[in-house]
Amino acid sequence: MVNGMLAPGQTLVTEEGERVKVAEMFGSGGQGEVYRVHTRKGDRALKWYYPQLADARQRQILDGLIGCSWSDDRFLWPQTVVVDPDGRHPGFGYLMNVRPDRFHDLPALFRREPELAATTQRTLIMAALHTVEAYRALHGKGIAYRDINWGNIFFDPRTGDVLVCDNDNAVFEGEDAGVTGTMDFMAPELVRGDHGGRPGIQTDLHSLAVLLFLLLMNHHPLEGALALRIRCMDEKARKKLYGTDPVFLYDPGDARNRPVPEEQQTVVATWNALPPLLRDLFVQTFTDGLRHPARRVREGQWRDALSEVLDTICLCASCGRQNLTEPEGPAPRCWGCGNRVDLPPRLQLTTGTATSRSRPRSLRLGPQARMYVHHLAVEAERHDFTAVVAEVTEHPRQRGRFGITNRSADRWTARRADGSVHEVDPGRTVALSTGLQLEFGGGAEAVVRD
Template sequence: MHQLLKLGSTVHTVSGHACTIKDFIGGGGQGEVYRADLDGKELALKWYFSEQATPAQKINLEALIRAGAPSAQFLWPMDLVLDNYATASGFGYIMPLREPRFKGIVDLMKRRIEPSFYALSTASLQLAQAFLELHAKGLCYRDISFGNVFFDPNSGDIQICDNDNVAIDDGMAISGVLGTPRFIAPEIVRGAAVPSTQTDLFSLSVLLFYLLHIHHPLEGQREADIKCFDLPAMTQLYGINPLFIFDPTNKANYPVRGIHDNALEYWPMYPTFLRNRFIQAFTGGLHDPQARIRESEWRATLMQMRDSILYCGSCGAENFYDVEALRNNNGQPYPCWSCQRNLTLPFRLRVGREIVMLNHDTKLFPHHIDPQQRYDLSQSVAEMQQHPQQKNVWGLKNLSDAKWVVTMPDGVVRDVEPGRSVSLVSGVKIQFGHQEGEIRF
């Protein structure tokens, strides 16, 4: 890849700041990205190829800069950059620099990273939240794919890049980015629609399936039967005749053992409520944009998934609390997917309709105990704590600023001040202030 900008040269932002080019990071179909220094701060600078530096692209960038980032997860355009103070024959833009701790989904697919289910559920949850906030501003991303998303395999935090193609969701786009193959909604593949919020929802579901299964939701038997994977074949598979690999009523595209092993291994690991979301997304939602899973629905499901994680007492593998599976197995959880030994359910906290597994590393957040702070995961308000002398005794420690009122099974009521703990005893009720929880076993 040739370099459009000379290392060590200086360009200027529209707002008048000098920007020094330090290193070449990489290039793509639209231009090249550099590490740059602006007033002592390292940023990323994208510079367009001449054929991509169109007036329409510049107008769109200016609108995005005025609008501002929907959330901190977006590496959003901050300012336009010109090659010369006096002219605008070429241009680019500056944006926050991606932190080294963030890895691509390609790293996941190639097994260069091995994130936990907790990290994957957190990343998926943050993706749903991020695109909810983008769509709430009347914008559509147009190119949701694993090439534009990065996540921290330890924490699950995400960053979303390539935001210069985001556009107003007016349903009128007739040119520009249509998306990335395999992520594009079927109606766009067929030429029957243009990118919109509704097509973003399909792409988001594909991205979540990839993240959790390391596989595409439409690539099963039909994909294995293709001898020449050319454009007509892709149009059939992803646009004209798409079929979910786990469609419960049509097994014609079921995954093939030895080819699609990731899908076959991961699908049964997940709880029924998550699988049902994917079934809806890729059956009804495959053909009817109005039947697609909304970002808010994904957010609720992925939060439930994260809260339902439990550890195998034998091998330590993460499993999931699945109420429907319990009903189908005489009230007993299915064996651990990893070692096939019986699982022992931990103490659980029920708050409203939600159930949180009380593992050794569980933390509660404002989301869990205050209905007015839904999806606020900024700071933990409680955590599990082991008794210093009795190692088999655990409690839930109050990390909030308010006292809890606890009612024991025998009716005794006591306060749990900040910094103190309540022992895990089945039947204990905790009044958190805005909501009551009950510990169960």
């Protein structure tokens, strides 16, 4: 045995009868140890439970999750149970895919580690959006994660892609399980231990909002002046802060827990830079939602708001920093230099048919802005930022003159404000001008507005 319960070279067997060989140990956590193992289909990760936790209930949970046969690439989902055929190591573990090196944990972002220094406002919003969509998919299958926290989400700082780990504690809604969550992410009714309170999709919504606030604000939503007054952050103090007397930093009706500017400058600055569209959702979920679980913001609301903000990110002409704006909102002052941000024209887009029409959405047409396949769907299940259908490009010989280039495989129809009409073939560009109308096919059309 080397540095763990299992030894390199040891042979285990899956419930299908395949023999796998243990390699090095990746690390350990509260429930067990994780190893690399060699299988016929390539390397996998093995989570091996500590003996006292490898009980019948955990095995039942695993069997249920594996029985889903879910293959969503945003989750390191349990694939098969593994045991020691020789019986030297009682208990069991399970196989899952190995986490690719491009994914980093969120604490590394908050620690400002050098490899994440290039993370931008855009990739943070994309990571938040992907996180919301991942949990929306999980909840759509009737499964509650029950322990959403910043240690279970990994993200790619270049693309904003996310990976959800530690899925072996998820259960189908209504089922019992031992894990109730991590206290600073838990819903107040769970922290208090209310009669009838149990982890589920509604409590997941609180944990998800805490995670989003941490991701975008780099701060916990309930840790303001009240937290700074606590001399000893013991369990009693934590229960009061997160359960018996939780107060949102920016609760409009209760100012007791406002951030202390001298010591909590980051959250003050980031909150002021956040578009009202997102601020309003945080206020809802951390005021009414703290007291009434049914009023917590749903995944679809977060998805729509994050998507709208992502589409309207603008660069400051003075310092080049990315600024979050709103589709119909005024030009903000840059969070970096304080100058007013010049808003580029916007593309107002509608999709669908006469019987199923989307509400208009706006895309700011700054340099290199892009439109994707998901923009052409009435309601996309998942945002895909690899399928580009249009891109703002600069004229090769006339600096400062921009157009929209057709990156799709379909021909568009363009109608100018003067009434002229012409076709835009794939690879061709139409000059940007106010009033320009574009028809993309399939009922998707747009108009350029100031």
